[in-house]
Amino acid sequence: MTAISWTDLAERVIHGDNLSDKEALSILHCPDEQLLLLLHGAYQIRHHYYGNRVKLNMILNAKSGLCPENCGYCAQSAVAKTPTETYRMVDKETLLEGAKQADRLRVGTYCIVASGRGPSHREVDTVTSAVEEIKHQYGLKVCACLGMLKPExxxxxxxxxxxxxxxxxxxxxxxxxxITTTHTYDDRVETVQHAKNAGISPCSGVIIGMKETKEDVIHMARSLKEIDADSIPINFLHAIDGTPLEGVDELDPRYCLKVLALFRYINPTKEIRIAGGREVNLRSLQPLGLYAANSIFVGDYLTTAGQESTVDHQILEDLGFEIDDVQASDKNSG
Known part of the structure; x- marks a missing residue:
């Protein structure tokens, strides 16, 4: 595709058109010499809906390891031979301390993440007790990630x-x-639906680089559009020694940028978040990812370290982007 057609494609998306499979595939096959032009088109869409604002997210690993599932990418799974720290659900005070740090870093969304197939009732009680206090003290947006949920x-x-x-x-x-055989794809979609039915904003994303085809990547982006996920975290596989996917290293920074662009073109109005593996896979091109995405994690992930949050803040400043500090504004006006 020519330079002008990437621009035209972006304009069509903004006006409500959907990409054909051929157009979607052309994004992932975009010649490297056209990469900046492709990103410019993605940025047109991103800017139309989000301007230059960037949402910050922070994870607190509330429960580590002890998971019976066999997900091939995960160091916390039952089949992993990785010496990962294991502990049960942390207490309420630890969850509150994490919220305090998130507030200090101007994080908009505080993510409480727990390993396992799904939460026990006691674990849900711990999280809900903490959330009530977090909302009262800090007004942070809270995201929970506790595994497969029951409707209640x-x-x-x-x-x-x-x-x-x-x-x-x-x-x-x-x-x-x-990738896994201990639960089905439909099990995952069902949990997202339970959250939606309860009136909770659905967040669902992907891990790129697990030996999938480019057609698989397009199917992921379209599936999330169909699910109507409000937030789409895009992880890039950082294969951990001791996991079934150990040694898999099929990504390069340019392809990762093309994937981010694809998700923006297919899900133009949604929060596209650069998540785990960005430091390893995007490397020096990390800042360019924000021309397609409008959200990042700061700090560490679950079993791998991120980069210093001050570095992330510096990237945003250097790009001329602004932190989407909506919660802080709400607190000041409330």
């Missing part, structure tokens, strides 16, 4: 003030059985 658990989280629930589809329906 989703209702309890909503009542406590949880704004968003994350449960990633991770990969395409066709590729899912290559």
């Amino acid at each position: 658990q989703a209702d309890q989280l909503k009542l406590a003030g949880v704004d968003r629930y994350n449960h990633n589809i991770n990969t395409s329906r066709q590729h899912h059985h290559h």
